[in-house]
Amino acid sequence: MAAPLEVIVTSDSGSQLWNSTVFDLHSGSSLLSYRGGNSAARTLTVLNGEYLLSAQLGKNFINMWEIQRKDQLQQKMVCQGLVNCVTASRNGLFLLAGVAETVYLWEVSTGKLLSVLSRHYQDITCLMFTDDSSHFVSGGKDNLAVVWSISSVIQLDLSHTPEPRHVLSRHSLPITDLHCGLMGAQARVATASLDQTVKVWELSSGELLLSVLFDVEIMSVTFDPCEYFLFCGGSDGNIFQVSLCSQSLSRDKTFQSDNDGNQVFKGHRNLVTCLSVSMDGTLLLSGSHDETARLWDVQSKQSIRCLAHKGPVTNAVIMAAPANMFLPDSRPGVPLPRFSRHLHTSEGGDSGEVCVRLGLYTQAKEQTYLQKAERLNNLMNAVTDKVRGGRGLGCAASDFSFLAGVLVCDGLFEGCFKCYLSL
Template identity: 35%
Template sequence: MKEVVVVCSSVDAGVTVWDLASGTTLTNLKSCASPRNSLACIGQQFLAASQVHKSASSGGGAIFFWAWHKNQIGSRSYPVEPIEPLACTSDGIYLAGGGSSGRIYLWEVTSGRLLRVWPGHYKAVKCLAFSDDDSLLISGADDGFVCVWPLLRVVASNPFQGAVGEAQAPYLHKWSEHTLPVTGLIPGCGGSSAIIVSCSLDHTCKIWSLALGTLLRSILFPTAINAVALDPGEYALYAGGTDGRIFIAALNFGVPTSSGIVAADGLLGTDGMGHSRSVTSLAFSMDGVSLVSGSEDCTVRLWDTVSRQVIRTFTLSKGPISNLLVVPQPPVLHQGSMAEQQGRFLNRRGPLLPIANLSKYVTSDLASQDANPWEGPPIILPSSFSTEEEDNEAYSYSANAMEKQIGELEKHGSTAAMQMELERLRSELRRALNNGQQWQQLHQELYCFCVDELMGGQREREDDEEKETDKEKEKEKEKERERTRGRNKLTEKARER
């Protein structure tokens, strides 16, 4: 599968998309100036990025949306306060944003409805990430806290218990071991049993266990860390420092010191120099050995983690790199000129996910229906389970969470949730039909067993009756023989007399 590198800057340099394998520029999306951790993919059709405060309106920082095939902004939304970090679920349904006040916002993308706002931190939120199964939202902030929020609890709890839309959401874990602002987060694989790696300006990366809710390891670096990445096998982590170096630390090796802190054990690049200025973002390719790094020196570098050397360098001449994503190449992007790309797309235009402007406030059901009478067409989500897997009732935490989310969102009249509910009901119908067939087979077996038992008992009773009849007949014959013998004796005695 082909991959692309998506980058943007903190100055108005737009969004640039490169082909990872060839280095060819595929498209440039205009008008984007985003802070760190503020670029997110919305499904496979859109990009979203929050804007720096100076480009904000009077209502706060804006969130812009682009379609891959158009270089102009497709939609603009203006929350009530400046939003920096963004994170989206893998299916493109939920978008989370972190505010400068410490509040966390959760939107439904297709309708634009603001589902929940809650005070997650005491200071500005700097990074957000969803777990690999989209059941957990992880946040980090300038207050040094790392919090884990179950999406089920966030959506299911009542946002109107306190101030409108700002009731405290229940968290799963809240860790405070960082002494300076948290700058990056990366969750591992495994859903609610995965690890989480956080980096901070306090020169450390900390590894947390979601299952245990504790700190597993703290890795000390000689400089402040801005970005962190895990290799797909989770054998090592890569940390980007403010001095331009990229450090390597093994997760399964190394002897901790008496304080439980492990030191880094490697560097990328010749003479240990990765970039000439601060590293702002790191991301792994799907091949598992290629690492992509972005820096304030206006370059993006593709690394071979085995040889620790640079394979290719991309240059963004308009400004420093603030955000970087490595994603599968969208179908509408092809190598060639922009005119050729637009011509190809016009010949193969397909349905697009609707993008609505994001609401500023959490509203009740009636108010939301008045404000958003149209929510776009329903979205058909492909099933991620086979029929055999659907028959298995050992559902994971995330599956149960999504079912309850569907029920909650259906109360709000969400067409996407209704379509998800329809798919769930179809799968339940298939399981019910399978169960019905099993019950029919069991009933047939039980019926045959009962008939056999019944017929067998009747035959036994008939045999017993026949035996009793034979015994009675035998007794009658014996009595008749005795009477005959008695008469014979009387006759003989009479003759003798």
């Protein structure tokens, strides 16, 4: 059988035989199980497609498995306290953990603890990176969601305390979950709270775009990939679908089921703690304290599969299957380092530098989009002026090479070249 493109990964707080399980998205059959303890809520994450990580329930360490070696823990990463949430950047460069009211940021390639952020006043409940790994958002019991830029957090001047890009402070009770949409720094962010609201924000400006009031506390939230719908898991077991494309949508609204895309998924008997949508937006996965994870057809709102667990479901996610998940003889390209418990400046023999490996194609300093556009405009104006002036002009291939274009000189003009750009 061919390896699946997407899989379901779940964990619960009651199983004695496995920590987390991988299911086939379409058949529901169990494919893999990872052994060793139980995973705390909002801590299950995949690092660089090669390692599965999750914080041990009620403990101060993070379990790490090679993605294809299901029966063997690779290592345990001891943290400074009880771990509330864990997430890894999509580019595989950084690892985040929320411990009490503090965010810890590690560089994966070296294991160095790069930054310790203490901006929250109470325990952190959720963390998430943007899809381009340029920002991350933390939510806490202090009712705040804080937007951080990686570029401001990682710096050489360690005497300067990093400041968040935005502090989102419109909730009146603890934040229970958050989700970052697509488009990197231009993404929209949804936050759920015990104040019975879900709020949608613009990450770049920190502006509140939408606030939806429900009749129950909201425990989980997610977008579909196209961001047509907002899915909200309630404390009563219902899942609420909010249309984001309604023409009558105002900034503040109260949820009501209607024919305009606002619907309710009914089936769970206890609070819904986690939500995830398939890549094509047709399937919704939910995990609940009723000890089940359910797969729903988004269009019909019908539950098409129920995955029974041994305890309250702590994590449930649909994700693209890593390339070597089902290749038992494969090994990670880079071994995991030993992660430090202390800021790198306090370790013996460390010169204090920040070693950040930005990848093969991003190490060199590149021009911004606006700089490239301005240079191209200047070059095109120069070429136009020369043609209008009736002067011969030399080949401009070297001038346009920065855009990796294909330039052809065919000598149609007497005494000059004709160059054109093919992107």
